[in-house]
Amino acid sequence: MKIFIKFSEEDDAKASFLLARTGRILCLSGDVYLCESEQLRVLDEQGIFYKVLSADFSEKIVPDKAMAL
Helix, strand or coil: CCCCEECHHHHHHHHHHHHHHCCCCCEEEECCCCCHHHHHHHHHHHCCCEEEECCCCCCCCCCCCHHHH
């Protein structure tokens, strides 16, 4: 899932840490992140706003070939 999160400075480290604890994330430019849909529950629980840019479930955070290395 591709999401946009514009963190306030106080929430930046906290939210990044929480997302990383729940699984893999990929940080892209422009406050865009790739994460699994289950990880969004953590943001909801913390009251952190995000916008889903793409719910294309064929997108993977780490390609299967990379996992085999």
